Amino acid sequence: MKVLLRVLAYVRPSAKWAAVAIVVLIFATIFDLVAPWILREIFDEGIKKENVSLILWLTLLLIGVQALKSAGMFLQGYSQELVGQNVVFKLREQMYAQLQRLSFSYYDKAQTGQLMSRMTGDIDAVKNFVGFGAMGLLTGLLTFVGTMIFMLWMNWQVTLISTVTIPLILLVLWWFSNKVGPAWSSIREQTGRLTTTLQENIAGIRVVKSFATEEVEQKKFAERNKQNFETNMERAKLEAKAFPLMGLFGGLTFVLMIWLGAVYVARGEMTLGTFMAFQWYTWGIIWPLNMLGWQINIMQQAIKAAPRVFEVLDTPSDIESPQNGVTTANMKGQVSFRDIRFFFNDQDQAKDAPILSDISFEVKQGEVIAVLGATGSGKSSLIALLSRFYDTSSGQVLIDGIDVREYELDGLRRSVGIVPQETFLFSASIRDNIAYGYPDATMEQIEHAARKAQIHDFITTMPHGYDTLIGERGVGLSGGQRQRVALARAILMNPPILVLDEATASVDTATESAIHEALLEVMKGRTTFIIAQRLSSIQHADRILVLEQGSLIEQGTHKELSERNGFFRQLFERQKLASGR
Numbered sequence: 001m002k003v004l005l006r007v008l009a010y011v012r013p014s015a016k017w018a019a020v021a022i023v024v025l026i027f028a029t030i031f032d033l034v035a036p037w038i039l040r041e042i043f044d045e046g047i048k049k050e051n052v053s054l055i056l057w058l059t060l061l062l063i064g065v066q067a068l069k070s071a072g073m074f075l076q077g078y079s080q081e082l083v084g085q086n087v088v089f090k091l092r093e094q095m096y097a098q099l100q101r102l103s104f105s106y107y108d109k110a111q112t113g114q115l116m117s118r119m120t121g122d123i124d125a126v127k128n129f130v131g132f133g134a135m136g137l138l139t140g141l142l143t144f145v146g147t148m149i150f151m152l153w154m155n156w157q158v159t160l161i162s163t164v165t166i167p168l169i170l171l172v173l174w175w176f177s178n179k180v181g182p183a184w185s186s187i188r189e190q191t192g193r194l195t196t197t198l199q200e201n202i203a204g205i206r207v208v209k210s211f212a213t214e215e216v217e218q219k220k221f222a223e224r225n226k227q228n229f230e231t232n233m234e235r236a237k238l239e240a241k242a243f244p245l246m247g248l249f250g251g252l253t254f255v256l257m258i259w260l261g262a263v264y265v266a267r268g269e270m271t272l273g274t275f276m277a278f279q280w281y282t283w284g285i286i287w288p289l290n291m292l293g294w295q296i297n298i299m300q301q302a303i304k305a306a307p308r309v310f311e312v313l314d315t316p317s318d319i320e321s322p323q324n325g326v327t328t329a330n331m332k333g334q335v336s337f338r339d340i341r342f343f344f345n346d347q348d349q350a351k352d353a354p355i356l357s358d359i360s361f362e363v364k365q366g367e368v369i370a371v372l373g374a375t376g377s378g379k380s381s382l383i384a385l386l387s388r389f390y391d392t393s394s395g396q397v398l399i400d401g402i403d404v405r406e407y408e409l410d411g412l413r414r415s416v417g418i419v420p421q422e423t424f425l426f427s428a429s430i431r432d433n434i435a436y437g438y439p440d441a442t443m444e445q446i447e448h449a450a451r452k453a454q455i456h457d458f459i460t461t462m463p464h465g466y467d468t469l470i471g472e473r474g475v476g477l478s479g480g481q482r483q484r485v486a487l488a489r490a491i492l493m494n495p496p497i498l499v500l501d502e503a504t505a506s507v508d509t510a511t512e513s514a515i516h517e518a519l520l521e522v523m524k525g526r527t528t529f530i531i532a533q534r535l536s537s538i539q540h541a542d543r544i545l546v547l548e549q550g551s552l553i554e555q556g557t558h559k560e561l562s563e564r565n566g567f568f569r570q571l572f573e574r575q576k577l578a579s580g581r
């Protein structure tokens, strides 16, 4: 119930339209109640007293009532859809904003397919209730109560006896509501899993094809599809049991009314007009109850779908911009890591080993620092702390002597230009991809950045130059080309701090040395971190930090470290041997 109240709070901004729908609905219900009464008058006053002109007038009145009702239905349909769509709009807007706000820790665990299904199917289920479902419930309730009042007023004995089956209908409804709720809960969850399977399959289709695991994937999908099918069939069985039973009891009400009414008419205790009106009114009792089955269905679906949406909306973001955060306009790029200890959110700090422990070092403005270490030693995690992708568990990261948690978050992230290991490009033109972080950049600035990243010449050979559209995730470009577009993207931002995560990993040796030349120029005056496993990537570093299992085991210049018999020296020897030099 709490969930529904929260959903209804989203109606508040379109309260005017909701009020229009309700007012029209009340009038439409009144017209529905008046129509059988007119029929009674046609019989009792018109036909019985052979008053032809009254018959004509009452018939015209019936037409008028119907016409007004139809006009009202148009207005009601429009306003209730508008209310529903406004709720969808608001929920989608809030959920999208929340997805932008949530931190890396959330996305480390979240399943894309589940999020997509919440954003689409679950929000639609909520809309169906707000628009159609809730209004239907209200119409049904008003029609039922109004009809009962009219019938009781006309002949309470016939009304009470012919509606004895109503408690049975309500019993079936109660049973149905209890059973269909859990079914909808499973269906919504399974739809999310189905979307996840689909999304992962499409995103990983190249892996699937290269391992020829199409059949395995097909089976995995078929299993989930079958689960979904079976739960839907369980739900359909519930409907198949409940709805005909309700139809039967509803039909009994009608039959009882005909029988009793006919007896009362035969005995002269009921007029023929009232009898005819009762036939019409009985539907005003049966249909709201029958429709209640569907409306409960819609409501249960919304009750199970809405918490899936609210769960995302209520997830606190563990990384927020501070109020009145320090601006980064004059950031120089002097960096300090002090006594850093770091665990990921899903780790148990009491049992698990920290990802980073006891790390302290200072970096002067403009210094080029290489972070070296075996795979999994914590290089990327260390650098992620700089942009507050994660916050330290203890210790401090400072830029220009100020804790990164005190900076305004957007500014901080724009001040750290990152060229990641795996570049994500959007399906847009190359120009837009380069200008992603700085959409107002001039063509000149974009070209300048592309030249520095050694990608300009290649771009000019493409059919539409900078306007060439690239596919999803950069399909159409090679790994090295994608990386250079990412490099241009970072250069364009002109950040005081630059992070190159194996930035030359997927380029050939000739391009690598060309990029290194370019990088020398780019790195001038900027504090640069180069995350590397290869020694060739770090030849221009002023200082090298060596990480092992999350600890800083060595640091010094290339020369200093070569002279020590540590990890660096071993790596140096090994790579020298491997390159045959």
Ligand SMILES: Nc1ncnc2c1ncn2[C@@H]1O[C@H](COP(=O)(O)OP(=O)(O)OP(=O)(O)O)[C@@H](O)[C@H]1O
Residues within 6 Å of the ligand: 108, 344, 345, 346, 347, 355, 373, 374, 375, 376, 377, 378, 379, 380, 381, 382, 533
């Ligand atoms: N979200 C996470 N939750 C828990 N542990 C994680 C998470 N992400 C990474 N790790 C672990 O943290 C450790 C450090 O990972 P990190 O990516 O920083 O290493 P790296 O040195 O950059 O490796 P590589 O050179 O292979 O990129 C690894 O052991 C990894 O398994």
